[in-house]
Amino acid sequence: MGLKISGKGPRSHKLVILAAAFVLMTLLILFGSNNVVEEPYTPFHVATSYGLRTTNLKKWGGRDGYLPVTGNKNMSLHCRTCALVTSSSHVLGTGAGAEIDRAQCVIRMNDAPTMDYEADVGNHTSLRVVAHSSVFRVVRRLNELLQHVDNNSAIIFWGPSNKIGKEGKGTLYRLIQKVSAMYSNLSCFTITANKMRRFDNLFQSETGRDRQKSHSWLSTGWFTMVIAIEMCDNIKVYGMVPPDHCGKKTGSKKMPYHYYKPRGSDECVTYIQNESSRRGNHHRFITEKQVFARWAKRYNITFTHPTW
Numbered sequence: 001m002g003l004k005i006s007g008k009g010p011r012s013h014k015l016v017i018l019a020a021a022f023v024l025m026t027l028l029i030l031f032g033s034n035n036v037v038e039e040p041y042t043p044f045h046v047a048t049s050y051g052l053r054t055t056n057l058k059k060w061g062g063r064d065g066y067l068p069v070t071g072n073k074n075m076s077l078h079c080r081t082c083a084l085v086t087s088s089s090h091v092l093g094t095g096a097g098a099e100i101d102r103a104q105c106v107i108r109m110n111d112a113p114t115m116d117y118e119a120d121v122g123n124h125t126s127l128r129v130v131a132h133s134s135v136f137r138v139v140r141r142l143n144e145l146l147q148h149v150d151n152n153s154a155i156i157f158w159g160p161s162n163k164i165g166k167e168g169k170g171t172l173y174r175l176i177q178k179v180s181a182m183y184s185n186l187s188c189f190t191i192t193a194n195k196m197r198r199f200d201n202l203f204q205s206e207t208g209r210d211r212q213k214s215h216s217w218l219s220t221g222w223f224t225m226v227i228a229i230e231m232c233d234n235i236k237v238y239g240m241v242p243p244d245h246c247g248k249k250t251g252s253k254k255m256p257y258h259y260y261k262p263r264g265s266d267e268c269v270t271y272i273q274n275e276s277s278r279r280g281n282h283h284r285f286i287t288e289k290q291v292f293a294r295w296a297k298r299y300n301i302t303f304t305h306p307t308w
C-alpha cells in the first residue's frame with residue numbers, strides 16, 4: 001500500500017507532472033501576489049495597535065546626528081518652551097502670533113512664511129526643519145524667511161544622504177553649502193545617513209510597520225516633532241488636528257492643507273488619500289498623529305487650535 005514515488009510506471013509519470021504543475025502554480029501565486037494582486041483597501045493605521053516598542057526620545061542621543069554644513073557648530077539648541085507652528089490652515093484666524101513669539105523657541109517647517117501672517121503665526125523663528133524636496137522653495141525665499149529670524153537660528157535639512165549629504169556631492173548639498181556660507185548667523189545642519197536610519201527604525205518601532213516595505217514616506221512633521229522633543233522641555237503645537245479629525249463629520253469641512261496656499265489641496269483629502277494609498281510611496285499623516293498623541297502624554301506636548 002501507499003504511493004510509489006520513484007517507480008517507472010505511467011502512474012508515477014503523472015505524479016511527477018502533477019507535482020511539477022503544483023510547484024509552478026505555487027511559484028506563480030507567490031510572485032504574482034507581490035506584483036499583480038493589490039492588497040485590499042485598509043486604512044494604513046489599522047495595523048498599528050500591537051507589538052509596539054517605545055523609544056525614549058530624550059535619550060536616544062541624536063545631537064551627533066545633525067551635521068553642520070559649514071564650520072563645526074554643534075546642534076546645541078535647548079529650549080524650556082517651544083512653539084511648534086504647523087503649516088496647516090487651522091492656524092488662520094487664531095491670533096496666536098503674539099503667544100507663539102513668547103515661547104523661548106519657535107519651530108517652523110519648510111517654506112512656511114511669517115510675513116503677512118504674523119498675527120496668526122508670529123514672527124520669530126528659531127528653527128526651521130526643511131525637507132530635501134523643499135530646499136529650492138526655501139532658498140528662493142530665504143531673504144523673506146530670514147527677515148525676523150532670531151539671531152543664531154538654525155535650519156535642519158532632512159532627506160536621503162545621496163541628496164542632501166556631503167557624500168552625495170549633489171546640487172542640493174552645494175546649494176545648502178552656499179546658503180550656510182552666506183548667512184553666518186544661520187546654522188545649517190543636515191541629518192546624517194545613520195540618523196536617517198534611526199528615524200526609519202523609530203517609525204517601525206512606533207507603528208509596527210517597516211517604513212520602506214510599507215511604502216511610506218516620513219513627513220517633515222515627523223522629523224520636526226522628534227527634533228522638538230529632543231530639544232524642548234515643553235512643546236505647544238499650533239494647528240495640528242487630532243488623528244481622528246478627518247474621520248469625523250466636522251472633518252469634512254474643507255480646510256486648505258497649507259495656510260499659505262488658500263487655493264491649494266484640502267487637508268483631509270490629502271491626509272486620507274496618503275494614508276490609504278498602496279501604490280507608490282505615501283505619507284502616513286494620520287498614523288504619525290496617532291504616535292504624536294502617545295508621545296504627548298510622555299513628553300509635555302499640548303495641542304492648540306484645535307485643542308486636544
Ligand SMILES: *[C@@H]1O[C@H](CO)[C@@H](O)[C@H](O)[C@H]1NC(C)=O
Pocket residue numbers: 072073074
Ligand atoms: C561640539 O561638541 C563636541 C563634542 O561634544 C566638542 O568637542 C566641541 O568642542 C563642540 N564644538 C562647539 C563649537 O561647541
Ligand SMILES: *[C@@H]1O[C@H](CO)[C@@H](O)[C@H](O)[C@H]1NC(C)=O
Pocket residue numbers: 097098101118119122123148
Ligand atoms: C512682530 O515683530 C514686530 C517687531 O519687529 C513686533 O512689533 C510685533 O509685535 C511682532 N509680533 C507680531 C505677532 O506681529
Ligand SMILES: *[C@@H]1O[C@H](CO)[C@@H](O)[C@H](O)[C@H]1NC(C)=O
Pocket residue numbers: 148149150151152182183184185186
Ligand atoms: C543675518 O545675516 C544676514 C546676512 O548677513 C542679515 O541680513 C540679517 O539681518 C542677519 N540677521 C540677524 C538676526 O542678525
Ligand SMILES: *[C@@H]1O[C@H](CO)[C@@H](O)[C@H](O)[C@H]1NC(C)=O
Pocket residue numbers: 080081233234299300
Ligand atoms: C513640562 O513643562 C514644564 C513647563 O514648561 C516644566 O516645568 C516641566 O519640567 C516639564 N516636564 C518635563 C517632564 O519635562
Ligand SMILES: *[C@@H]1O[C@H](CO)[C@@H](O)[C@H](O)[C@H]1NC(C)=O
Pocket residue numbers: 269270273274277282283
Ligand atoms: C500626499 O501628500 C502630499 C503632501 O505632502 C501631496 O502632495 C500628495 O498629493 C498627497 N498624495 C495623495 C495621493 O493625496
